[in-house]
Amino acid sequence: MAETSPIRYSFGADEHLFAEVSDSMSLEAFFKGMAVTRAVERLALDGVLDVCLANASFQIRFDPDRIAPHVLLDAVQSAEAQAVAERTLHTRIIEIPVLYNDPWTHETLMRFRDRHQDPSGTDLEYAARINGLADVDAFIAAHSGAPWFVSMVGFVAGLPFMFQMVERERQLQVPKYLRPRTDTPKLTLGHGGCFGCIYSVRGAGGYQMFGVTPAPIYDPAQQLAYLKDHMVFFRPGDIVQFKPIDREAYDLAVAEVDAGRFDLRIRPLEFSLDAFLADPIGYPKTLQEALA
Amino acid sequence: MIKVLKPGLATSVQDLGREGYYHLGIPPSGALDQYALSAANHLVGNPPGAAGLECTLIGPELEFRRDALVALSGALMAPRLDGEVVHQDTAFQVRAGQVLRFEFPLAGARTYLAVAGGIDVPLVLGSRSTYTLGALGGFHGRRLQAGDELPIGEPSGQGRAGNSLPMALRRAVGGDVTLRVVPGLYYERLTAAAKSSFFAEPWTVGSEADRIGYRFKGGSALSFQPREQPFGAGSDPSNIVDSCYPIGSIQVPAGLEPIVLHRDAVSGGGYAMIGTVISADLDLIGQMQPNQRAGFVAVSLEQALEARRVYKKRLKAMTGLFNT
Numbered sequence: 322m323a324e325t326s327p328i329r330y331s332f333g334a335d336e337h338l339f340a341e342v343s344d345s346m347s348l349e350a351f352f353k354g355m356a357v358t359r360a361v362e363r364l365a366l367d368g369v370l371d372v373c374l375a376n377a378s379f380q381i382r383f384d385p386d387r388i389a390p391h392v393l394l395d396a397v398q399s400a401e402a403q404a405v406a407e408r409t410l411h412t413r414i415i416e417i418p419v420l421y422n423d424p425w426t427h428e429t430l431m432r433f434r435d436r437h438q439d440p441s442g443t444d445l446e447y448a449a450r451i452n453g454l455a456d457v458d459a460f461i462a463a464h465s466g467a468p469w470f471v472s473m474v475g476f477v478a479g480l481p482f483m484f485q486m487v488e489r490e491r492q493l494q495v496p497k498y499l500r501p502r503t504d505t506p507k508l509t510l511g512h513g514g515c516f517g518c519i520y521s522v523r524g525a526g527g528y529q530m531f532g533v534t535p536a537p538i539y540d541p542a543q544q545l546a547y548l549k550d551h552m553v554f555f556r557p558g559d560i561v562q563f564k565p566i567d568r569e570a571y572d573l574a575v576a577e578v579d580a581g582r583f584d585l586r587i588r589p590l591e592f593s594l595d596a597f598l599a600d601p602i603g604y605p606k607t608l609q610e611a612l613a
Numbered sequence: 614m615i616k617v618l619k620p621g622l623a624t625s626v627q628d629l630g631r632e633g634y635y636h637l638g639i640p641p642s643g644a645l646d647q648y649a650l651s652a653a654n655h656l657v658g659n660p661p662g663a664a665g666l667e668c669t670l671i672g673p674e675l676e677f678r679r680d681a682l683v684a685l686s687g688a689l690m691a692p693r694l695d696g697e698v699v700h701q702d703t704a705f706q707v708r709a710g711q712v713l714r715f716e717f718p719l720a721g722a723r724t725y726l727a728v729a730g731g732i733d734v735p736l737v738l739g740s741r742s743t744y745t746l747g748a749l750g751g752f753h754g755r756r757l758q759a760g761d762e763l764p765i766g767e768p769s770g771q772g773r774a775g776n777s778l779p780m781a782l783r784r785a786v787g788g789d790v791t792l793r794v795v796p797g798l799y800y801e802r803l804t805a806a807a808k809s810s811f812f813a814e815p816w817t818v819g820s821e822a823d824r825i826g827y828r829f830k831g832g833s834a835l836s837f838q839p840r841e842q843p844f845g846a847g848s849d850p851s852n853i854v855d856s857c858y859p860i861g862s863i864q865v866p867a868g869l870e871p872i873v874l875h876r877d878a879v880s881g882g883g884y885a886m887i888g889t890v891i892s893a894d895l896d897l898i899g900q901m902q903p904n905q906r907a908g909f910v911a912v913s914l915e916q917a918l919e920a921r922r923v924y925k926k927r928l929k930a931m932t933g934l935f936n937t
Contacts, residue, residue, distance in 0.1 A: 331798050332914050333798060334794075334795040334861055334889035334891045334892060334914070335795070335891055335917040339797070339856075344853070345854060346843075346844055346845025346846075346854045347844070370633060370635075371632060371633055371634070372636060373635055373636040373880065375856045376845070376855055376856070377856070380859065382632070382635055385892075385918060386921075390914060473855060475635075475636070475857065475879075475880035476855075476879050476880060476882055477638050477747060477879060477880075478639045478746070479638055479639075479747075482855055484845075489844065496847065513847070513883070514846065514852070514855070515845040522746060522748070539747070541737065541748060541754060553637040553639070
């Protein structure tokens with residue numbers, strides 16, 4: 322494994338084992354966490370209720386009546402010692418259509434302007450400025466120019482956290498709102514720190530808001546074809562490419578969703594961490610070609 | 614069938630919860646006071662994990678459309694059946710057409726209603742519990758509304774009116790609460806002064822206290838040790854690279870007001886957690902009202918496991934008590 326520092330473990334009282342792979346975000350830290358959690362899942366330990374992978378950490382929820390905490394810790398640490406971080410990943414790339422600068426997030430961000438760093442502008446204008454980009458169009462071009470890696474699913478049901486496949490210097494970074502909003506439109510594209518997200522449901526949120534997608538990503542009724550297997554669409558390791566669309570295309574897609582006919586463009590893909598690290602500009606373009 | 618005449622403040626169908634989907638952001642849900650729901654179920658002859666109603670602060674008004682055996686456990690909410698007082702922790706017979714009403718709790722925050730046969734909503738991901746944020750499970754994925762008609766399952770026939778929980782197995786609710794906490798996770802990022810004041814000072818439950826989490830106020834602000842924030846963590850010293858949140862974990866956004874996550878928790882986020890309330894004390898949080906006083910005390914993992922053994926022993930003592 323490239324990451325040599327050992328994982329830091331800590332018990333979240335008697336039902337959780339928390340593991341910090343790294344205190345900073347990187348794809349390497351994510352891959353290491355993924356390797357260890359997959360190794361733990363393969364052990365199929367009695368009493369392990371849930372193995373939760375996050376961006377640069379993971380957590381195991383367990384029943385201490387069935388597995389003693391230190392027995393679990395020993396098993397996880399030996400899995401860590403033996404886990405060979407997979408440097409390639411069989412995954413899929415998904416094209417997500419986005420109406421950037423849409424009227425619904427705009428209405429919401431105006432409503433909560435007093436909670437924002439820059440009450441005089443919009444979230445997109447603010448994000449463009451603090452990332453040194455000329456204008457909103459340049460920001461949208463950067464946001465949709467390179468694919469994103471789903472590095473965590475959570476906060477609320479089915480919400481993907483995404484990390485863009487660019488060199489660290491080009492990572493888009495924005496702070497969260499000064500105080501969280503009590504409302505965020507469903508299917509809003511958000512951004513906080515270095516992470517993008519798609520709000521799977523309407524609700525509270527603190528990320529900056531850039532647009533909306535017409536594509537449902539969580540649905541307990543499982544009405545669309547790509548949600549038939551599971552009500553939650555995204556999994557860590559998925560790769561996402563955003564595709565800017567206009568209002569007309571958005572309205573058409575929403576009508577297709579309502580009619581139960583909407584589908585996503587999804588292609589299988591092999592991702593190589595080493596190929597990305599060797600050529601962080603050129604390699605993501607080859608991934609995008611899979612969608613062509 | 615039970616007809617909801619008035620829904621109350623936040624009444625929802627809950628069982629003991631669902632496990633195995635937290636990695637997709639779907640929390641366990643289930644009764645915040647698992648002991649009370651289990652007790653009510655035992656009294657009416659249900660398995661302890663049958664679905665009941667969790668009635669929070671302002672209880673519902675319910676009309677029974679058929680005869681039913683019912684029990685209530687948890688917060689003391691002065692229940693009356695057609696105006697007649699009914700007793701807590703004791704099974705009672707309801708006739709078709711009778712109406713059950715509650716008052717604001719004298720003590721505690723949530724009372725649990727079990728009906729023989731259970732509330733017969735569909736299993737979703739292995740549970741009948743409501744997860745409101747995700748519009749999942751329970752009765753149409755939401756809190757109850759006026760006019761809802763709740764189906765009742767087939768009674769086991771094991772329950773009897775008059776079944777009463779022995780005094781030794783009843784719990785007092787209300788009063789000052791001490792929550793036991795295993796320090797850990799990002800605890801070491803706190804300054805020594807913050808570590809000390811968090812456990813030394815009294816806190817009170819804030820108005821933002823629900824199934825997702827309980828916010829506490831009144832103690833000193835907690836400072837984190839200064840550091841250059843790691844890449845991706847966000848700029849505030851209380852920020853971390855977004856990670857998973859244990860149920861019961863305590864986060865302190867901007868160092869101001871601690872939030873203890875409960876069974877409808879957001880599954881992760883970017884605030885450092887400083888410790889976790891032990892599993893045996895989670896029920897106590899579910900019975901706390903806004904403005905109630907609370908303190909936190911540090912315990913070891915071994916003490917948490919011992920407390921869990923004591924808790925589970927009491928739960929187990931109910932098994933078979935009322936079998937005929």
